[in-house]
Amino acid sequence: MTSLVRLGNAMGAAGIAVVLLVAFGLQFGLKELPCPLCNLQRVALVLCGFGFLLNLRFGVQPLHYGLSILAALFGVAVAGRQVLLHILPGSGAYGSALLGLHLYTWSLILFAAVIAGIALLMIMGGRPDHDRSDHQAAMRFRGIHRFAAYLLIAATLANAANSFAQCGPVECEDNPTGYWVAKYLP
Amino acid sequence: MDCAICSIHGCVCCVWDNVGNRGGCKVTALIFLAVGVAMIVAVAGHRAIALGLFGVSFVTAALWLRHHMDSVLNLSL
Numbered sequence: 001m002t003s004l005v006r007l008g009n010a011m012g013a014a015g016i017a018v019v020l021l022v023a024f025g026l027q028f029g030l031k032e033l034p035c036p037l038c039n040l041q042r043v044a045l046v047l048c049g050f051g052f053l054l055n056l057r058f059g060v061q062p063l064h065y066g067l068s069i070l071a072a073l074f075g076v077a078v079a080g081r082q083v084l085l086h087i088l089p090g091s092g093a094y095g096s097a098l099l100g101l102h103l104y105t106w107s108l109i110l111f112a113a114v115i116a117g118i119a120l121l122m123i124m125g126g127r128p129d130h131d132r133s134d135h136q137a138a139m140r141f142r143g144i145h146r147f148a149a150y151l152l153i154a155a156t157l158a159n160a161a162n163s164f165a166q167c168g169p170v171e172c173e174d175n176p177t178g179y180w181v182a183k184y185l186p
Numbered sequence: 187m188d189c190a191i192c193s194i195h196g197c198v199c200c201v202w203d204n205v206g207n208r209g210g211c212k213v214t215a216l217i218f219l220a221v222g223v224a225m226i227v228a229v230a231g232h233r234a235i236a237l238g239l240f241g242v243s244f245v246t247a248a249l250w251l252r253h254h255m256d257s258v259l260n261l262s263l
Contacts, residue, residue: 036214036254037254039214040214040247040250040251040254042218043214043217043218043221043243043247044247046218046221046222047221047240047243047244047247050221050224050225050228050236050240053225053228053229054228054233054236057228057229057231057233058228058233067237067240070244071244074244074247074248074251077251078251081251081254081255134231138231141229149225149229150229152225153222153225153226153229156218156221156222156225157218157219157222159218160215160216160218160219160222161215163214163215163218164215167214167215
């Protein structure tokens with residue numbers, strides 16, 4: 001059961017990384033830049049993934065799950081804010097719809113799913129790994145667990161670079177139409 | 187008038203333009219960078235530092251949301 005819980009954490013971390021990469025795909029494929037609230041939702045996603053990464057590296061502990069739940073609640077607030085901005089008929093929407101729902105709606109569903117997933121992992125998890133030494137925890141951090149962590153780190157740093165390329169040293173536009181860095185490219 | 191977020195970052199670039207254009211700090215990229223560094227530090231084995239960076243990132247992100255909560259985003263229709 002413990003290995004299943006660790007696999008669940010690896011899937012959580014990798015799944016968040018994949019979602020961020022899909023968001024990049026939509027951004028560059030559909031040429032729809034993320035708005036400030038969209039970027040904040042990406043921030044909430046990486047914060048969620050941080051808890052999973054801690055579980056993979058240091059062993060499963062309630063503190064790590066708690067951080068992910070807090071981040072997911074923050075994500076619910078951000079995504080919920082954006083959903084409410086457009087909930088009135090005629091108020092428009094931001095970006096294209098994916099399978100009938102806009103990305104901020106999918107984001108709200110995803111954050112709720114993260115909270116549900118963490119609840120499931122905690123029910124399955126049994127006793128936390130407090131009794132494992134740091135060395136034992138480090139020895140278990142290998143293979144797919146390490147790959148999932150590195151994938152999440154790569155997605156996070158890519159988002160940092162994207163955010164700077166889009167907005168530069170000034171506040172992001174409410175309705176972005178281009179990249180700040182494009183002004184300085186040949 | 188300095189925004190609360192810029193005071194946390196100690197960002198000297200945060201000014202409030204009198205004509206209404208806000209030159210702001212590069213908060214979102216910094217938050218991503220801070221979380222990325224926190225992840226790298228965690229993988230390296232320094233949990234306390236990683237947790238501290240997470241805390242700073244989370245508080246900054248929450249304040250940035252608070253900053254946007256009061257604004258009406260002029261999103262595309």
